[in-house]
Amino acid sequence: xQRIFLKGIKGGTGATSMVxxxxxxxxxxxxxxxxxxLDSKSDLGxxxxxxxxxxxxxxxxxxxEEALQxxxxxxxxxxFLPFGDKTTKTADIFNTVNNCNKLDYKNNTWLIFDCPAHIxxxxxxxxxxxxxxxxxxxDAICHSLIYKKLQKLKQADNQWKHFFLVNRYNxxxxxxxxxxxxxxxxxxLVAPFFINSDEVIKESTxxxxxxxxxxPYSVANDDFETLAGWLVSKSAL
Ligand SMILES: Nc1ncnc2c1ncn2[C@@H]1O[C@H](COP(=O)(O)OP(=O)(O)O)[C@@H](O)[C@H]1O
Ligand SMILES: [Mg+2]
Numbered sequence: 001x002q003r004i005f006l007k008g009i010k011g012g013t014g015a016t017s018m019v020x021x022x023x024x025x026x027x028x029x030x031x032x033x034x035x036x037x038l039d040s041k042s043d044l045g046x047x048x049x050x051x052x053x054x055x056x057x058x059x060x061x062x063x064x065e066e067a068l069q070x071x072x073x074x075x076x077x078x079x080f081l082p083f084g085d086k087t088t089k090t091a092d093i094f095n096t097v098n099n100c101n102k103l104d105y106k107n108n109t110w111l112i113f114d115c116p117a118h119i120x121x122x123x124x125x126x127x128x129x130x131x132x133x134x135x136x137x138x139d140a141i142c143h144s145l146i147y148k149k150l151q152k153l154k155q156a157d158n159q160w161k162h163f164f165l166v167n168r169y170n171x172x173x174x175x176x177x178x179x180x181x182x183x184x185x186x187x188x189l190v191a192p193f194f195i196n197s198d199e200v201i202k203e204s205t206x207x208x209x210x211x212x213x214x215x216p217y218s219v220a221n222d223d224f225e226t227l228a229g230w231l232v233s234k235s236a237l
Contacts, residue, residue, distance in 0.1 A: 005121060005132045006115060007116070007134050015117070019035055019114040021220070024078065024213065026110050031110055033109070034078075034081075035112045038113050041083070047205060048072065049208050057081065122153065131160070134164050137168050196223055198223075
């Protein structure tokens with residue numbers, strides 16, 4: 001089993017869309033995938049076909065045994081757990097992460113967490129086999145946040161594998177090109193590829209689905225396949 005923690009370095013960078021699209025590509029390549037929504041916006045399930053008004057999830061129950069009733073399976077066979085609509089403490093989120101270790105896995109299962117942007121990833125119960133991917137956009141705010149995060153990581157003396165990944169890259173923007181080139185030449189933790197900005201991501205969400213099912217030959221879908229292959233190379237699976 002390989003745990004992946006996907007988190008935006010700030011809100012709205014595209015973390016949830018990435019969890020959903022990556023899950024689908026990994027599932028289609030033959031692995032089992034379990035996706036867990038840790039963000040109180042509880043919008044991951046929308047990418048997997050849940051109705052717009054669906055509001056239940058693990059936060060609505062008192063213990064993990066009851067939360068098992070809230071797992072769903074989408075039409076591709078991805079198992080997922082929505083957040084729900086109750087207020088939680090940060091400790092509840094970390095308990096849910098730990099409780100997921102008790103699930104019954106096959107060896108080649110990917111356990112992918114959609115983490116909220118506002119909780120520092122260095123506080124999570126992480127181990128040395130975990131992979132953390134912080135999603136960034138190519139802009140000046142993320143530039144500043146990456147450097148601050150790198151300082152924090154030094155202090156945390158982290159054991160897990162930590163990366164930054166550029167999402168919603170606009171190839172027509174000179175600023176984005178310059179920032180990406182700068183990060184590539186100076187920051188080894190920035191992944192050596194990006195996920196392009198692609199309308200297909202928004203359109204497939206409007207169908208409560210993912211790019212692979214709505215536009216299999218899209219740029220974005222190629223990018224998610226690159227991401228999946230790169231994660232396989234970093235994983236212990
Ligand atoms: N690669 C992309 N290209 C175009 N739009 C994207 C891309 N990734 C995400 N988006 C859009 O950005 C918005 C925020 O995405 P979301 O996944 O909800 O971010 P987060 O979970 O980080 O808040 C959504 O409208 C989504 O469709
Ligand atoms: Mg989100």
